[in-house]
Amino acid sequence: EPEVTQTPSHQVTQMGQEVILRCVPISNHLYFYWYRQILGQKVEFLVSFYNNEISEKSEIFDDQFSVERPDGSNFTLKIRSTKLEDSAMYFCASSPGGRSTGELFFGEGSRLTVL
Amino acid sequence: SQKIEQNSEALNIQEGKTATLTCNYTNYSPAYLQWYRQDPGRGPVFLLLIRENEKEKRKERLKVTFDTTLKQSLFHITASQPADSATYLCALDPSDDYKLSFGAGTTVTVRA
Numbered sequence: 001e002p003e004v005t006q007t008p009s010h011q012v013t014q015m016g017q018e019v020i021l022r023c024v025p026i027s028n029h030l031y032f033y034w035y036r037q038i039l040g041q042k043v044e045f046l047v048s049f050y051n052n053e054i055s056e057k058s059e060i061f062d063d064q065f066s067v068e069r070p071d072g073s074n075f076t077l078k079i080r081s082t083k084l085e086d087s088a089m090y091f092c093a094s095s096p097g098g099r100s101t102g103e104l105f106f107g108e109g110s111r112l113t114v115l
Numbered sequence: 116s117q118k119i120e121q122n123s124e125a126l127n128i129q130e131g132k133t134a135t136l137t138c139n140y141t142n143y144s145p146a147y148l149q150w151y152r153q154d155p156g157r158g159p160v161f162l163l164l165i166r167e168n169e170k171e172k173r174k175e176r177l178k179v180t181f182d183t184t185l186k187q188s189l190f191h192i193t194a195s196q197p198a199d200s201a202t203y204l205c206a207l208d209p210s211d212d213y214k215l216s217f218g219a220g221t222t223v224t225v226r227a
Contacts, residue, residue, distance in 0.1 A: 004158075035215075043159060043204065043217040056214045091158050103149065103161030104215065111156075 023092030138205030
């Protein structure tokens with residue numbers, strides 16, 4: 001069964017460093033997303049991406065964050081100058097269609113620990 | 116402000132019983148509502164989607180209802196099994212643009 005894969009599963013970084021989290025969405029999906037979940041808290045939307053551009057982003061997704069689809073398969077989240085409060089589980093998700101068409105397929109997440 | 120509230124307490128039930136989870140929302144008029152399952156340290160897994168014009172939806176031992184007047188969805192797990200132990204998340208799309216907002220989740224533990 002096709003699945004969304006994420007790397008790394010866990011990354012530890014020093015405050016102020018840049019981090020890139022990688023995702024391979026399901027191959028025939030058109031919409032891509034990043035969500036995050038701080039330990040013990042809700043899953044929060046960060047950004048959605050369609051047709052090689054950002055379609056929606058939350059207030060959390062400020063200039064510190066960027067996304068890219070550098071080739072036909074990868075979808076990356078870059079966090080510049082990490083802060084302690086960026087420590088969280090970051091989930092990539094994809095969906096075959098857009099609005100109201102159904103489910104999101106989530107990856108297993110990348111746990112980011114900022115020291 | 117918009118809010119999604121799920122059962123605030125964890126739910127502990129005996130195997131074979133029915134678990135009923137509640138999702139209430141305010142200041143939304145969603146076209147649909149979704150339920151996901153999340154196991155510790157793992158990503159959410161989609162279970163069911165119910166649209167505003169549907170009162171009830173079933174999938175195997177799962178049943179979801181959606182009352183847009185009460186602004187509430189109920190999620191039922193019938194004939195529960197220990198393998199159903201997980202956190203269940205309610206999710207809405209406020210603007211119908213796949214910017215899903217999740218509830219905090221209800222943790223269900225099924226005792227053998």
